[in-house]
Amino acid sequence: xxxxxxxxxxxxxxxxxxxxxxxxxxxxxxxxxxxxxxxxxxxxxxxxxxxxxxxxxxxxxxxxxxxxxxxxxxxxxxxxxxxxxxxxxxxxxxxxxxxxxxxxxxxxxxxxxxxxxxxxxxxxxxxxxx
Amino acid sequence: xxxxxxxxxxxxxxxxxxxxxxxxxxxxxxxxxxxxxxxxxxxxxxxxxxxxxxxxxxxxxxxxxxxxxxxxxxxxxxxxxxxxxxxxxxxxxxxxxxxxxxxxxxxxxxxxxxxxxxxxxxxxxxxxxxxxxxxxxxxxxxxxxxxxxxxxxxxxxxxxxxxxxxxxxxxxxxxxxxxxxxxxxxxxxxxxxxxxxxx
Numbered sequence: 001x002x003x004x005x006x007x008x009x010x011x012x013x014x015x016x017x018x019x020x021x022x023x024x025x026x027x028x029x030x031x032x033x034x035x036x037x038x039x040x041x042x043x044x045x046x047x048x049x050x051x052x053x054x055x056x057x058x059x060x061x062x063x064x065x066x067x068x069x070x071x072x073x074x075x076x077x078x079x080x081x082x083x084x085x086x087x088x089x090x091x092x093x094x095x096x097x098x099x100x101x102x103x104x105x106x107x108x109x110x111x112x113x114x115x116x117x118x119x120x121x122x123x124x125x126x127x128x129x130x
Numbered sequence: 131x132x133x134x135x136x137x138x139x140x141x142x143x144x145x146x147x148x149x150x151x152x153x154x155x156x157x158x159x160x161x162x163x164x165x166x167x168x169x170x171x172x173x174x175x176x177x178x179x180x181x182x183x184x185x186x187x188x189x190x191x192x193x194x195x196x197x198x199x200x201x202x203x204x205x206x207x208x209x210x211x212x213x214x215x216x217x218x219x220x221x222x223x224x225x226x227x228x229x230x231x232x233x234x235x236x237x238x239x240x241x242x243x244x245x246x247x248x249x250x251x252x253x254x255x256x257x258x259x260x261x262x263x264x265x266x267x268x269x270x271x272x273x274x275x276x277x278x279x280x281x282x283x284x285x286x287x288x289x290x291x292x293x294x295x296x297x298x299x300x301x302x303x304x305x306x307x308x309x310x311x312x313x314x315x316x317x318x319x320x321x322x323x324x325x326x327x328x329x
Contacts (some may be wrong), residue, residue: 014297014301016301016327017300017301017304019327020301020305020308021302021325023313023314023324024308024313026313027311027313068203104224113300114300114303117304117307117308
């Protein structure tokens with residue numbers, strides 16, 4: 001157990017999903033930094049160290065995830081950022097990195113809810129190994 | 131049917147060979163308006179006249195009246211053809227005739243007449259017949275609105291229900307999957323929080 005655990009920031013306002021992501025990622029060997037609001041996440045981004053981030057798109061603001069990913073990428077462009085969202089189901093808007101030619105969205109991946117934990121972890125691993 | 135500025139406006143087409151009859155019927159109905167319970171607007175009428183069968187058909191096509199007063203004479207059996215050649219479900223017809231007999235009434239009804247008025251009739255009788263038709267139109271209108279509202283409410287209910295159920299079900303599904311994978315090992319007590327959040 002000498003190896004240092006990879007720290008992942010999770011910003012998610014749904015406490016059940018947060019709990020589940022934490023459990024799943026803990027078991028997969030990650031350490032989780034939890035933020036239940038955009039504000040909490042901004043504090044963590046400013047003060048703490050982490051290697052990757054999983055961000056809910058809609059928290060107290062409809063674009064919380066975008067704002068947070070912008071802040072993370074501005075400081076460290078290579079840090080993997082995944083946005084998870086149900087925005088398509090809620091509003092009909094669809095965001096896709098493949099179609100984002102101008103790279104407005106700073107995140108590396110957008111995953112639609114209800115997500116599979118394995119899928120999320122696989123994506124996280126892929127981005128970390130880049 | 132048209133919603134006027136203030137009134138619920140119904141169009142009446144009067145079909146009669148005799149100018150005197152047309153005019154007196156028109157005079158009798160022009161200023162007619164009444165209120166119906168459960169209906170916010172006053173019901174009033176717009177009058178159109180037609181002298182011949184051809185003119186009547188033209189008016190039906192152009193003005194799409196709601197009620198037709200149709201003069202029917204035995205000398206001209208073709209009169210009721212108006213009912214046959216049009217889509218008589220789009221308007222109500224009141225047949226007016228001086229030859230009130232069961233046969234005429236039956237023929238008229240079979241061809242889609244809504245009501246029957248025997249000549250001579252008083253202005254009040256005419257107004258009552260028109261009111262009866264107007265009420266019928268108003269009620270089928272109401273029914274249509276209620277049916278539309280019903281399907282709209284049902285749709286909204288289902289969408290809200292689906293939305294409200296989605297998140298809790300996703301949460302429970304997530305916990306069950308984690309329990310299934312024994313994320314916390316074999317100790318049952320370590321799953322207490324997950325179970326409590328789910329039930």
